[in-house]
Amino acid sequence: xxxxxxxxxxxxxxFRSSFLVVMLAMLSTxxxxxxxVAQTGPLEGRYEFTGKSTERYFEMSDSNGTFTGRTSYVxxxxxxxxxxxxxxxxxxxxxxxxxxATSPMTCTTGVAQVPSYRDYHPDIPVDYFLHSSVxxxxxNTNYDLEGKCVLQVNVGGRPGTATLTYKFxxxxxxxxxxxx
Amino acid sequence: xxxxxxxxxxxxxxxxxxxxxxEISLDGDDRRVxxxxxxxxxxxxxxxxxxxxxxxxxEVEIERADQDGYEWRATWVRGVAT
Numbered sequence: 001x002x003x004x005x006x007x008x009x010x011x012x013x014x015f016r017s018s019f020l021v022v023m024l025a026m027l028s029t030x031x032x033x034x035x036x037v038a039q040t041g042p043l044e045g046r047y048e049f050t051g052k053s054t055e056r057y058f059e060m061s062d063s064n065g066t067f068t069g070r071t072s073y074v075x076x077x078x079x080x081x082x083x084x085x086x087x088x089x090x091x092x093x094x095x096x097x098x099x100x101a102t103s104p105m106t107c108t109t110g111v112a113q114v115p116s117y118r119d120y121h122p123d124i125p126v127d128y129f130l131h132s133s134v135x136x137x138x139x140n141t142n143y144d145l146e147g148k149c150v151l152q153v154n155v156g157g158r159p160g161t162a163t164l165t166y167k168f169x170x171x172x173x174x175x176x177x178x179x180x
Numbered sequence: 181x182x183x184x185x186x187x188x189x190x191x192x193x194x195x196x197x198x199x200x201x202x203e204i205s206l207d208g209d210d211r212r213v214x215x216x217x218x219x220x221x222x223x224x225x226x227x228x229x230x231x232x233x234x235x236x237x238x239e240v241e242i243e244r245a246d247q248d249g250y251e252w253r254a255t256w257v258r259g260v261a262t
Contacts, residue, residue, distance in 0.1 A: 054227040059218070068218045070230065072197045088200040090218045125246055129216055129253060133199045 042146075042165035043067055049087070049172045051075030064164045065093045069145075075175040084138060085172050090131040093149065093164065100153045101126040101162075109147030119147070126151060139174035186241045189260070195232045202232055204240050204254060213242050214250035221258040232259065 045060040049071045058069040069089045073079070093105070105126050109119040111134055119132040130149070137143065145168040153162045188206045190213065195202035200217030220230035232238065237260040245253035 053229050054225060056229045057217075057222075057227055059226075066218075070200050070217055072200075072231075086198050088198070088217065090216060092218075127245065129214075129218075129245075129247055131201070131216055 042167045044167040044169075046169040049073065049085075049170065051173070051175055058168075058170070060168075061094075063094060064097055065091055065149075065166070067091045067166045067168060069168055069170060071172060073172060078176055079139065079174050084136045086133050086135045087137055087143075087170065087172070088131070088133040089145065089168065090129060091147065091149070091166055092129055093126055093151075097153070097162065097164070098126045100155055101151050102154045102159065103152035105149045105151035107147060107149040109145065112144040112146070113141065114143070137172060139172055142169065142171050144169050186243070186255075188240055188242065190238050190240050192232045192234055192236045192238060195234050197231055200230070203250075204238060204257070206240070206242075211242075211252050212250060213240060213252045213254050214245070214247045215240070215254040215257055219254050219256055221256065223259070232257065236260075 043060060043062050043064060045058065045067070047058040047069065049056055049058075049069075051071075051073045052075060056071050056073065060067050067089065069087055071085055071087050073085045091107070093101075104123040105128075106122045107120070107124065107130050109132060111117050114134060114136070117134050121128070121130065124130070134143075134145065146165070148163055148165045150161065150163050153160055188209065190204045190206040193203045193205045193212070202215050204213040204215050205211075206213065215232070217230045220232060222228035222230055239258045239260055240254050241256040242252045243255050244251060247253045
């Protein structure tokens, strides 16, 4: 049986590069015009963790911040039946956004396929190193993590609300061969 | 650019590899430093797995912070060969 292996590393890089160009264009508009409510496109990426030493860490950045994801899973020895994995992640707002912040931020994150998981931090400092872990993840399943941080900003004397969104589409491959 | 003024030698006091979090103590200093996997300098390529070993000696750069009960947070960490 064929299986959907999702986007691989090359696809991720291409996706991130093209997305960054769009984001930079949008940001120049958002922060120069300084609307009352600044809501940018998401920081978004896709990755497949495999358990190999160079495929257990993911990072993506734009002018708004940096997101990382990481699993401690290693594929040697092979996983046991029923084994689950934890995916740790982090998000930090960039120094440029911190410099225009006029309030603490409130950040909320969830995973569509794990309704029991929700990470919520109200009124945290804008330089807080936002981090959490999503437990009990299964192998070879597509997951969609999505989060946002909301804060007040002031650009050139014009106050507003900024919403920074991050999306991370991931899966954890067990690396085991499939029977025909 | 690395700012040498804030670089210290220290040791990993706690490391939770599943969640990628830990605590570093500084040599000759009683400050305790919060550390996250994202600030670990990778060995090899940028994609390499980022981890620390309990009791391992490290070089660390720190900043003042309000982070999970810690007043100091690592901004960069590198393991030191023994």
